[in-house]
Amino acid sequence: MSLTPLKTGLENAMYEVYALKYAERDTPACQFFYRESSHEPVTLHYFVWLILGGPHPVLVDTGFLEDEARQRGIRHYVSPAAMVERAGVRAADVPMVLATHLHYDHWAGHSLFPKAEYWVQREEVAFWTGPCARYDVYRQVANPESLARLVAVNYAGRMRIIEGDREILPGLRVHRVGGHTAGLQIVSVETARGRVVLTSDASHFFRNVERFQPVQIITNLPEMLAAFETIHALAGPEKLIVAGHDPEVAERFKTVEPGIVRIA
Template identity: 40%
Template sequence: MPMDYFVWLIKDDTGQEWIVDTGFEQDDAQSRERTLLRTAAEGLGLLGVNPDKVTDVIMTHFHYDHAGGVRQFPNATFHAQDQEISFATGRDMTRKAYSHAFNVRHVQELVGRVFDQRVAFHNGDVELAPGLSLHLIGGHTRGLQVVRVDTGHGVVVLASDASHYWANMDEGRPFPIIDDLSKMVEGWETLRRLAGPEGVIIPGHDPLVFERFPASSQDLKGIAVRVD
């Protein structure tokens, strides 16, 4: 099944920018036989974002395809759940069933940011700014968090890997990389509650995103979409 990889830009009326996840780089593309079209920094550059000036990056979790571009944002603070940091540096990483989706370099880079006072630790749900909140789901990884945004036109929930595809939650078919199946299934209900009856849930890797939402501009058709 085709799989797309997304990095998200949230921008408020004051110009404050929040990046959600950091994608991966060429080393992981080669070792994992993935196609890298552009890095997070390159893609965001097409939207006028200077990675050196990004102040806040939300890490939904630390798998290689979400945490692979940490070094592209040298001046950012990274928002992560306590449970995810403990998970990625704890005893479960001695087991290949867990560690295979992580890249030790990425985890080391994030630990380095801890010592640089550039990680904001969150223990559960938190509001980062008016209309922007993080919600601990777990399931896929121990500390997976999703992002809820009230755009002023409606609610958007960036589900990340709480649901890789719309079909996972709509058809009750979990994606087969799981830390806790019960939390994953409960997480689908949480996504629906966070979105509400009129809100939109965006899955983590579904190519249908490009069919269901308009391009951010004509020049970026097939590259970037608006979901607000």
Template identity: 35%
Template structure:
């Protein structure tokens, strides 16, 4: 078996001030500040670089009241990654903050669940609340990529490359997938929006935007333990605590780019 291991990085590109009551489905009795950060991820081995999700651009950020701290392209450049040279991008789902900027990657193939693409062009988009988390123009871009032969539909559980696999979990959207990565210290799970905050898992209280809440709780109880032994190795998709619990990728990138694959620097 190929023993490839990867470095894994979280790149923070955006931010929004929110309150806890906005972040939990049905609200939260203990309200207070609970900001949300926006990330893309880089998974890199000696011979392969994979980008996980593509974020949103400045115009979409302005439209939705989100702050772009650094463009996705600038964040990737901090790691020496040139988007035009990236061959593979995993899209965990197609919400506006995970599937924008597709044009930054002119030669990439995009790995997505077929169920997610069916979800975003099907009957669920007749619900304005569900549809509001998607950007129509980005969905059209994704459909164009399908017709251009640049979308590869992932299997429900599939090793895309040695040591890097995707797993359909749903819950957050109809076709959300998570990414399991082999690192030198063991497997790491990039949960993306299957887990917005550590607190969602700890409190068993899902994020406010969730297609199937009961299904997502099942993911917490069954799927996550199947994929990693230690719940601390599940990395949430929007928690500012990621940047304090993991070290900076290098000096000067504190609060911006975290190295996830060497382990935490602090405990929960």
């Protein structure tokens, strides 16, 4: 599968992309990779991603609030809003958030960005307000209070509930892949270095997408495998793939200061 080249090509290669780390935790590999037997610890980093250089800043995901870090034993928490400010953008000046999915670590911090409009897939909203919410297997990765606020935010005119792939701005697109969650969307961004693919939790670690090894938090396993194919197809020869929770992001790309990694 190959993607048609963007008509507007170079003139869209104006974006800069930053990964902003706001927390970390360890987990045994067997709790994380699908049918993995190893009990070796793996470290997850938690990120939001900031896209600059367009008509306005665009934030991908919102992180979570401090209470969540305490309850879940997550260390080195820094407010995602503080990280965005360290990257030079006031949290109240973020007009657009692309919410890749509604797990607690991607959505529970949305109130930190009070002026933003949140773009999320219709299937994702349906899932977290639907029949599976009663089961602990999904409850574990949800923050119900922040999910309840979907309704209030929607009636305040600040939700953009979309379906499928969409060009958000010239050279900036979302692609619905599902798999890990019902309506997971990934983000592609044209930059001077080539096309960056922000996989979010379509690939927590580089190992997921590179070895086609799924995570074990899933709604649809074949869709998760197809998502790996989509990531490879979207990424150009530069392979600017950014895994969603991998500490190696800081080594594969350029760390400009602690917690701030310039992708392109």
